[in-house]
Amino acid sequence: MSTEVSETPVQEEPTPAPPGGGSRRGPDAAMAGLLASLRGSTRPAIEQVLAFLCFLSLGISVGLLLGWATGHDPGVILGDLFEGSIGDSISIGYLLTAAAPLLLVAVGAVICMRAGQFNIGQEGQVTLGAIGAGFVVFFVDGPGIVVIPLAFLAAAAAGGAWAFLAALLKFGRGVDIVVSSLLLVFLAEQLLTGLISGDGPLHDKGGGTLGAGTASQSPRVPEKAMLPTIDVLGVAVPFAFVLALVAAILVAWFLSSAHAGYRLRILGQNPTVAGTIGISASRLGSLAVAASGAFAGAAGAAILMGQSFQLNPGVASSIGWNGLLIALAARTNAGVSVLLALVFGAMVAGGGLLGGDGIPVDIVNVITAAIVVALLCPPVLLAAVRRRRLRRTVKVA
Amino acid sequence: MVPALRMAGITKHFNGVPACLDVDLEVAPGEIHGLLGQNGAGKSTLMNILLGLVRPDRGEVALAGEPAVIRDPNAARALGVRMVHQHYSLIPTLSVWENVVLSSEGRVDRDRTIGQIEEVSERFGLEVSPRAMVGDLSVGEQQRVELVTCLIDRPRLLVLDEPTAVLTRQESRSLFTMLRGLVEQEDCSVILISHNLAEITAVSNRATVMRGGRVVSRVSPKETPVAELARHMIGRDLPGPAQADVAAAIGAGTAAEGEGSRQARPAAADEAPVLSIVGATATSDGTRALDSLDLEIRAGEIVGVAGVEGNGQQWLSALLAGSLSLQEGEVRVHGKRVAVGRPGSTRKAGVGVVPEDRKTSGCILDMSVADNLALAGLKSLSRAGVVSRRKLHSLAERLVDDFDIAVASVDQPMRSLSGGNQQKVVLAREMSAQPAVLVLAQPTRGLDVGAVADLHERMRQAAASGVAVLLISSDLNEIMQLSDRIAVIYRGRIQGELARAEADPERLGLLMGGVSA
Numbered sequence: 001m002s003t004e005v006s007e008t009p010v011q012e013e014p015t016p017a018p019p020g021g022g023s024r025r026g027p028d029a030a031m032a033g034l035l036a037s038l039r040g041s042t043r044p045a046i047e048q049v050l051a052f053l054c055f056l057s058l059g060i061s062v063g064l065l066l067g068w069a070t071g072h073d074p075g076v077i078l079g080d081l082f083e084g085s086i087g088d089s090i091s092i093g094y095l096l097t098a099a100a101p102l103l104l105v106a107v108g109a110v111i112c113m114r115a116g117q118f119n120i121g122q123e124g125q126v127t128l129g130a131i132g133a134g135f136v137v138f139f140v141d142g143p144g145i146v147v148i149p150l151a152f153l154a155a156a157a158a159g160g161a162w163a164f165l166a167a168l169l170k171f172g173r174g175v176d177i178v179v180s181s182l183l184l185v186f187l188a189e190q191l192l193t194g195l196i197s198g199d200g201p202l203h204d205k206g207g208g209t210l211g212a213g214t215a216s217q218s219p220r221v222p223e224k225a226m227l228p229t230i231d232v233l234g235v236a237v238p239f240a241f242v243l244a245l246v247a248a249i250l251v252a253w254f255l256s257s258a259h260a261g262y263r264l265r266i267l268g269q270n271p272t273v274a275g276t277i278g279i280s281a282s283r284l285g286s287l288a289v290a291a292s293g294a295f296a297g298a299a300g301a302a303i304l305m306g307q308s309f310q311l312n313p314g315v316a317s318s319i320g321w322n323g324l325l326i327a328l329a330a331r332t333n334a335g336v337s338v339l340l341a342l343v344f345g346a347m348v349a350g351g352g353l354l355g356g357d358g359i360p361v362d363i364v365n366v367i368t369a370a371i372v373v374a375l376l377c378p379p380v381l382l383a384a385v386r387r388r389r390l391r392r393t394v395k396v397a
Numbered sequence: 398m399v400p401a402l403r404m405a406g407i408t409k410h411f412n413g414v415p416a417c418l419d420v421d422l423e424v425a426p427g428e429i430h431g432l433l434g435q436n437g438a439g440k441s442t443l444m445n446i447l448l449g450l451v452r453p454d455r456g457e458v459a460l461a462g463e464p465a466v467i468r469d470p471n472a473a474r475a476l477g478v479r480m481v482h483q484h485y486s487l488i489p490t491l492s493v494w495e496n497v498v499l500s501s502e503g504r505v506d507r508d509r510t511i512g513q514i515e516e517v518s519e520r521f522g523l524e525v526s527p528r529a530m531v532g533d534l535s536v537g538e539q540q541r542v543e544l545v546t547c548l549i550d551r552p553r554l555l556v557l558d559e560p561t562a563v564l565t566r567q568e569s570r571s572l573f574t575m576l577r578g579l580v581e582q583e584d585c586s587v588i589l590i591s592h593n594l595a596e597i598t599a600v601s602n603r604a605t606v607m608r609g610g611r612v613v614s615r616v617s618p619k620e621t622p623v624a625e626l627a628r629h630m631i632g633r634d635l636p637g638p639a640q641a642d643v644a645a646a647i648g649a650g651t652a653a654e655g656e657g658s659r660q661a662r663p664a665a666a667d668e669a670p671v672l673s674i675v676g677a678t679a680t681s682d683g684t685r686a687l688d689s690l691d692l693e694i695r696a697g698e699i700v701g702v703a704g705v706e707g708n709g710q711q712w713l714s715a716l717l718a719g720s721l722s723l724q725e726g727e728v729r730v731h732g733k734r735v736a737v738g739r740p741g742s743t744r745k746a747g748v749g750v751v752p753e754d755r756k757t758s759g760c761i762l763d764m765s766v767a768d769n770l771a772l773a774g775l776k777s778l779s780r781a782g783v784v785s786r787r788k789l790h791s792l793a794e795r796l797v798d799d800f801d802i803a804v805a806s807v808d809q810p811m812r813s814l815s816g817g818n819q820q821k822v823v824l825a826r827e828m829s830a831q832p833a834v835l836v837l838a839q840p841t842r843g844l845d846v847g848a849v850a851d852l853h854e855r856m857r858q859a860a861a862s863g864v865a866v867l868l869i870s871s872d873l874n875e876i877m878q879l880s881d882r883i884a885v886i887y888r889g890r891i892q893g894e895l896a897r898a899e900a901d902p903e904r905l906g907l908l909m910g911g912v913s914a
Contacts, residue, residue, distance in 0.1 A: 257783055257784055257786070258782055258783055258784065259775055259776065259779040259782050259783065259784050260782060262768075262775055262784055263775070265764075266761065266764075266772065269761045269763055269764060270757070270758070270760075270761045272720070272757060272758040273758060273759070273760065273761055273772065274740070275718075275719070275720050275740040275741070276718045276719060276720060276740070276741065276744060276750065276752075276758070277740075277741055277744060277772055277773045278719075278740050278741020278742075278744060278745065279740055279741070280739075280740045281740070
């Protein structure tokens with residue numbers, strides 16, 4: 001017999017929303033829904049792996065197809081991407097250099113997302129981190145072993161403080177953190193531009209670099225403050241990557257085993273329950289946001305001392321956005337973030353070779369975007385399949 | 398005279414459970430008809446059928462003598478049937494006229510809509526400013542917006558669900574004046590759903606009383622004593638304390654124990670209360686949540702809070718969960734004042750709460766059973782800031798055994814458990830903290846008979862071991878079976894208290910209807 005599903009019992013006198021849950025409206029609530037749907041099916045299942053691989057190759061194919069449509073050989077594109085990222089030990093070094101700041105940002109984003117705080121302003125926090133590191137690098141005189149850790153600390157403090165501003169606005173004045181953290185990105189960019197141009201303290205007043213004195217840029221990072229590399233089986237592994245990897249492992253452990261990590265997850269999963277067991281959303285929530293900002297800030301230091309070696313407008317170069325994307329596509333899992341950061345890094349490193357063959361680097365962005373979509377598709381698709389199955393069983397019953 | 402509305406033989410089952418059984422309802426033209434009944438009496442189902450939200454299994458509806466098939470709310474509106482629900486369906490970020498436009502058809506015409514609103518609000522004396530933002534309005538003003546939205550269509554039949562529950566006395570009075578004008582001048586009939594006995598007596602011409610899905614009586618309220626109305630509403634057969642619990646029948650505890658142990662410990666009145674709430678007053682989102690509520694519980698006592706739902710029960714439970722702050726009054730546990738409203742404050746003071754909506758505020762569905770059992774005691778399970786998985790597991794295993802929770806593994810996600818087992822997890826967690834006060838809000842809702850019996854037995858055991866138990870329930874049978882003392886909550890305050898022996902349907906009904914017994 002088939003019955004209609006719509007005939008569910010209508011409750012007598014619906015009770016109002018649970019007290020203490022706070023008003024969850026606006027972008028925050030939308031993000032909460034998004035995150036919940038992402039978390040939904042982290043269960044490893046063969047169908048999930050198959051779907052993932054399917055969509056991954058689909059994503060790459062779409063990118064290649066676009067290249068082909070614009071008159072470039074897909075074989076060459078694919079070859080360049082492989083060659084430039086894992087072709088030889090130097091390429092692998094490039095890959096890891098590119099992956100390091102992405103991973104740092106992603107790890108931070110994992111922390112605040114798990115705590116249910118939707119800080120999306122990592123791009124700005126990376127910028128602030130680069131500024132903080134810049135002040136140390138250009139003003140502190142000392143050996144690398146002093147300057148580099150100090151620069152990382154300053155970067156983390158600056159990024160953390162910038163994120164904390166958004167948290168203050170949320171818990172103090174009820175401003176949606178999605179909005180405030182986003183808008184702070186543009187403020188950060190203006191701040192950077194101000195500091196590195198004209199009379200700004202970080203402005204390059206002339207030191208032999210191109211555009212010195214006129215362009216909005218800082219001096220070059222002195223050699224002693226450039227991040228070292230560690231030789232592993234012939235590959236020059238950048239220090240920043242080691243740092244990011246350690247951070248990822250520590251955060252994964254922290255979230256799963258530490259008392260504070262438990263509390264963080266409880267807050268993220270159910271703020272109402274968190275409140276009843278004595279977790280203050282404003283205190284722990286702002287700490288989580290500040291921590292995520294600190295990691296993004298450290299990424300800014302890694303960029304300045306490991307990649308760009310100079311501050312210029314847009315020094316964050318979308319690493320904040322991409323890091324956030326990695327955290328979301330990894331469904332707020334620190335371990336998966338490592339893998340994804342490597343994939344993203346490979347795209348950046350491999351993309352470097354495309355120019356030489358006359359292929360626009362934008363193809364890389366298309367492929368990256370397609371991969372992200374591919375990663376987000378399986379859970380959505382599986383949920384749809386599951387729903388349909390459920391409906392069928394209800395109908396049969 | 399042809400009745401404005403005739404519903405005949407309306408029957409509706411949900412998943413085999415009857416909500417309405419052979420209900421007849423007749424409303425005369427130009428009358429205010431009261432519809433009276435407790436939660437679950439079938440009032441809402443009946444009205445949902447009238448509005449086309451639910452389709453009946455059987456039965457007929459006729460409007461002004463014409464048989465009507467109402468398939469959806471649009472059809473109901475076309476036939477001139479409108480309803481103001483208890484929880485308004487307004488969008489706070491839109492202005493009044495925009496909200497009004499939402500429920501109309503055709504082009505959006507601001508000037509015409511504003512004109513209509515002004516015309517209607519003048520005709521009925523409903524003060525509404527069309528350009529105001531709905532979110533800025535008081536609850537009373539929002540209700541006027543709902544009313545105007547309905548009245549613009551010139552309905553033949555207007556249904557109001559508990560319209561005065563959130564209004565001040567003044568606002569209620571002007572609402573009724575307006576309703577009288579409406580039925581006298583506009584040839585419109587009104588169905589007034591209420592549990593406020595005085596109100597029904599004062600304004601309605603006739604009333605239909607429902608209980609358990611059936612019509613139990615049709616009365617002229619003005620000629621019927623309030624006490625009789627109360628009796629109709631509650632019924633005559635309240636279970637006494639002597640009535641055997643299902644627990645005994647299914648062997649969750651012997652009858653002798655179940656009965657004897659409860660009788661053995663009547664709390665002495667001069668004993669100091671474990672929990673005392675004095676003059677608790679609070680508002681939430683601008684509406685009254687608690688209104689100078691007083692309540693005391695002694696060790697070993699089970700106090701039942703009865704009342705029609707929506708009278709502040711959820712706020713009382715929120716207060717004791719530490720998530721509602723007071724404007725006036727205080728909460729004391731063992732004589733010590735608790736800083737309510739601060740996260741975890743009441744738990745620290747020794748109050749355990751099994752909340753009404755266990756899925757949203759009692760447990761975390763996406764965490765494991767073990768995690769959920771350990772939630773509150775994480776600190777004692779960790780050393781140097783690291784949670785010991787071994788300790789966490791052994792605690793979980795022990796509680797699963799003690800409370801007979803049916804799980805395949807304690808690592809199973811909470812979501813995969815049945816409602817009864819989820820409830821047991823929450824209860825186990827709260828009990829394992831050895832609270833001085835245990836609060837259970839609607840604890841048996843949605844549970845099967847066996848789970849209910851088990852839960853009741855555990856509550857009795859808790860009380861026997863000296864815990865002060867507060868049972869908030871809208872199920873009078875449950876309250877009568879378990880409580881030593883019954884406090885009736887009405888509009889955020891305790892309307893009256895009765896010892897179990899004094900509790901009879903009439904007194905309870907009067908208190909629940911806002912009349913002092």
